Amino acid sequence: MRFGIVTFPGSNCDQDLRYVVEEVFEIKTDMIWHKEDLENNYNAILLPGGFSYGDYLRSGAIARFSPVMDSVIDFANQGGLVLGICNGFQILMEAGLLPGAMKVNNNLKFVCKHVKLQIKNNQTPFTEKLERDQILNIPVAHQEGNFYIDDRGLDKLKVNDQIVLKYLNDSENPNGSIENIAGICNKKRNVFGLMPHPERASEDILSSSDGKKIFESLISFLKEGVN
Amino acid sequence: MEWLVKINIQLKESILDPQGQAVQAGLNALGYNNVSDLNVGKYMELKITDLTDKEQVKEQVDEMCRRLLANPVIEDYRFNIEEMA
Numbered sequence: 545m546r547f548g549i550v551t552f553p554g555s556n557c558d559q560d561l562r563y564v565v566e567e568v569f570e571i572k573t574d575m576i577w578h579k580e581d582l583e584n585n586y587n588a589i590l591l592p593g594g595f596s597y598g599d600y601l602r603s604g605a606i607a608r609f610s611p612v613m614d615s616v617i618d619f620a621n622q623g624g625l626v627l628g629i630c631n632g633f634q635i636l637m638e639a640g641l642l643p644g645a646m647k648v649n650n651n652l653k654f655v656c657k658h659v660k661l662q663i664k665n666n667q668t669p670f671t672e673k674l675e676r677d678q679i680l681n682i683p684v685a686h687q688e689g690n691f692y693i694d695d696r697g698l699d700k701l702k703v704n705d706q707i708v709l710k711y712l713n714d715s716e717n718p719n720g721s722i723e724n725i726a727g728i729c730n731k732k733r734n735v736f737g738l739m740p741h742p743e744r745a746s747e748d749i750l751s752s753s754d755g756k757k758i759f760e761s762l763i764s765f766l767k768e769g770v771n
Numbered sequence: 772m773e774w775l776v777k778i779n780i781q782l783k784e785s786i787l788d789p790q791g792q793a794v795q796a797g798l799n800a801l802g803y804n805n806v807s808d809l810n811v812g813k814y815m816e817l818k819i820t821d822l823t824d825k826e827q828v829k830e831q832v833d834e835m836c837r838r839l840l841a842n843p844v845i846e847d848y849r850f851n852i853e854e855m856a
Contacts, residue, residue: 692786
């Protein structure tokens with residue numbers, strides 16, 4: 545099994561992600577510079593958090609046109625598993641792989657803290673090791689995580705059960721996102737984006753290891769798929 | 772021919788603009804109580820060359836706004852094209 549982690553100029557969680565995938569889960573990873581194509585046959589592509597292109601124009605707007613993204617989009621369209629964390633989530637929306645957009649946080653601040661999240665759909669490759677309504681404690685760190693989608697888009701998300709992760713309630717919601725949404729998947733369930741950072745909560749020493757469940761789900765899904 | 776393009780990008784009217792609200796609160800605090808509906812946007816200027824027809828410039832700018840400069844999910848854009856002397 546091999547994962548690819550894409551590094552954009554300004555990504556800053558790429559090594560944290562590599563550490564968790566390689567050291568905690570012992571999965572081989574390739575770090576892919578944004579100007580390269582996806583050369584190996586990866587089992588999953590991960591887009592890390594950070595500030596690609598300095599968040600100029602809009603978060604993720606310019607990274608979406610990095611050369612690597614054409615092959616990431618092809619990979620996703622062929623059913624490949626793609627996980628976007630924070631800035632990675634923003635890039636996936638800008639690329640049209642996930643619906644919606646991010647506005648600046650309601651309080652206009654960069655918020656960096658642990659929040660309580662609730663799993664709303666555990667029938668995805670990224671959440672199958674979790675229970676529906678299970679509560680997770682994972683940190684967020686962003687200024688533009690105020691998820692927005694119009695009413696029609698929101699209805700579609702609900703009808704297709706694409707809302708995977710929510711902030712537990714209004715007071716846990718750090719950004720004002722619509723219906724406390726923290727993470728969504730595409731209709732086919734192979735692309736998942738979330739604002740919280742599971743890679744920052746994957747070892748007990750970090751005060752929460754709830755984020756591990758996301759990676760465990762992904763790996764277990766891939767293993768069962770292979771068998 | 773050279774064209775000067777001025778582009779305004781703003782959050783759609785139906786979308787709450789937290790930054791606009793904060794700026795408006797500042798103005799209201801200064802005593803400008805007749806100020807409402809403040810919406811903070813982006814302003815860009817750019818030059819375009821090698822096109823002779825204004826319609827072509829318009830088409831290109833519209834495409835650039837849709838593809839990169841604005842996010843059609845949350846933003847509206849409008850622009851103005853001037854022929855440079």
